[in-house]
Amino acid sequence: MALMNFKKGTITITADRFLVEKVLQEGAFHKSLKQFRLPNEQQQAMLRALRTLDVDLALAFDGETILGYTMILPPEADERWSQMAQIKVLGVIEVAIPLRNQGLASALLTKILGARSYEKDILISLEYRWHWDLSSVEGDSSLYKQLLQKLLMKGGFEEVLTNEPDVMAYQDNFMMARFGSEITSEEYLRFFELAGGPTTNLLR
Numbered sequence: 001m002a003l004m005n006f007k008k009g010t011i012t013i014t015a016d017r018f019l020v021e022k023v024l025q026e027g028a029f030h031k032s033l034k035q036f037r038l039p040n041e042q043q044q045a046m047l048r049a050l051r052t053l054d055v056d057l058a059l060a061f062d063g064e065t066i067l068g069y070t071m072i073l074p075p076e077a078d079e080r081w082s083q084m085a086q087i088k089v090l091g092v093i094e095v096a097i098p099l100r101n102q103g104l105a106s107a108l109l110t111k112i113l114g115a116r117s118y119e120k121d122i123l124i125s126l127e128y129r130w131h132w133d134l135s136s137v138e139g140d141s142s143l144y145k146q147l148l149q150k151l152l153m154k155g156g157f158e159e160v161l162t163n164e165p166d167v168m169a170y171q172d173n174f175m176m177a178r179f180g181s182e183i184t185s186e187e188y189l190r191f192f193e194l195a196g197g198p199t200t201n202l203l204r
């Protein structure tokens with residue numbers, strides 16, 4: 001578990017399934033964790049996902065307050081990504097507003113990626129401008145894109161071009177992927193064909 005200073009207490013970061021479930025059950029989301037849903041709704045959704053889907057979750061918490069979270073989950077059945085069993089989705093990452101820009105998202109990502117081996121997996125992250133909290137960058141979505149790319153690159157992600165309509169809908173939307181070391185060249189090829197980007201994807 002990673003520990004950092006937070007006011008007078010400490011922040012624990014965990015991806016341990018048992019502890020994650022216990023904290024989700026007994027703790028409460030910080031009131032500023034409302035980028036995607038109301039805090040309590042998001043907390044219940046995480047708990048439901050943990051119990052019903054093949055997900056991995058990492059939480060940052062201090063006492064009973066949950067300060068940040070991230071999740072890796074299977075693609076939705078109707079998404080093109082579900083055509084390859086190797087693909088998993090880094091679904092969301094959110095940090096409480098007072099704790100931002102202090103390395104918490106980076107620590108959450110490190111923790112979730114270290115919790116088990118993803119060497120046989122292709123992790124993808126689809127990033128849409130309409131999900132972002134642009135108030136932290138004075139509305140500058142290209143700066144926000146850089147921030148997120150930097151964050152994901154630290155976790156071993158690289159940009160992937162795709163013709164996914166939602167990614168193409170806005171110039172700052174983007175997609176990144178992290179290829180496990182045991183992904184074969186056939187799997188790479190299949191993945192890039194599935195992504196449907198220009199052929200430059202295939203020249204790696």
Ligand SMILES: CC(C)(COP(=O)(O)OP(=O)(O)OC[C@H]1O[C@@H](n2cnc3c(N)ncnc32)[C@H](O)[C@@H]1OP(=O)(O)O)[C@@H](O)C(=O)NCCC(=O)NCCS
Nearest residue numbers: 035092093094095100101102103104105106132133136147
């Ligand atoms: C995106 C988000 C998760 C980042 O969390 P965080 O804990 O602030 O991130 P970190 O502190 O680990 O910083 C990651 C990188 O971004 C940079 N960064 C963070 N906030 C920044 C800001 N406001 N301006 C410029 N750079 C910033 C950091 O400097 C760091 O880069 P570095 O490692 O080179 O120093 C957080 O802002 C958030 O919860 N946003 C709302 C939800 C969201 O948009 N999630 C992403 C899509 S799912």
